[in-house]
Amino acid sequence: DLRTWGHVFHVNFFAPVVLARGLVGPLKRGQGSVVNVTSIAGARVHPFAGAAYATSKAALAALTREMAHDFGPLGIRVNAIAPGEVDTSILSEGTEDIVNRLPMRRLGQPSEVAEAIYFLCTSPSSYITGTEIEVNGGQHV
Template sequence: MGAIPRDIAGCPFHADRAALAADRDARKTMIVTGASRGIGHAIVRLFAEAGWRIITCSRRPFDAVRCPWESGPENHVVINLADRANLPAAVAELKVRLGGRPLHALINNAGISPKADTGERLTSLDTPIETWMEVFHVNFLAPILLARGLFDELAAARGSVINVTSIVGSRVHPFAGTAYATSKAALAALTREMAADFARHGVRVNAIAPGEIRTDILSPGTEERLQPLIPMGRIGEPEEVARVAYFLCSDAASYVTGQELAINGGQTL
């Protein structure tokens, strides 16, 4: 790249653009799936407040009302994680958005938990095969396919991967269906395998396992039925999960990998 001409270099507009470009290159960058609501939304807000550049992914176009963070539309990629055939194209688009810069964090937060038409949990006896496949594509396969596809960018940053599992991965839950629960248990095992494989490349891989958190995925009646079983006596808030994710992506967690951190107010004690 040649030297900047004197008349352009002295232009304040050019200086502003140069400063913005330098600031962009210096900022840490993260990718979050399922960022439009709940835990993903809280994670984006916290990291954005800390100065990170956030690239979001979801099935829907960017919603500027729900997600009022900087450069949201420019840093949003529409991805249907249930469509495995289209994931390579989605990864390619994410690489374009990264523009060759390192990726400091990948948070695999997106997840689906289908219910029966009556709203009841789907059991191992009545979950349709198509539902099993969709749940595992989104909750289990997408995290490893995204991490593998973005591996070079993660390694360049010595970055961090966080897989969002769940309390239901270790016990039968009155509201969560069988496919959702087993996909989260599989994701916990995958986290350990990824941590072992990625460690020698400087990439840390951990999981966070939320319990009953006040989000849209919480089934009606959860608070009344389960809050008495939680030692801390309350349902958790998305911001409390986001703060644990932030810790795992920070230098404070530089020697933490292969762990699944429970965030459930003591519910599993």
């Protein structure tokens, strides 16, 4: 229903917009980075995601590119990470079937996602902006 779509978009799309735009001043002063968390579901049909979630994450990926363009002249980099199947409490029943088809044949760990985010906030990634890094054990291939 439309209420579900509204809720999902408020959490997954509008909250990152409001947060990033609200922090432009401090981000500019600190030459900071924005890292949005998208999802593999934003680029490919996923059996457990649903249309509202997938569409909100696709919109966030597009927003990431637009914000990189808008914020770049201010010295602010904007990127995203798109996790695949990660070992968290929100895994759906049937995830093991997906994992068995992954090239790496395992779930990702939350620390692997966190390390990708950290990388995008540090100097080794200083010339990376507008990029979405897939952290998914090859699920996208």
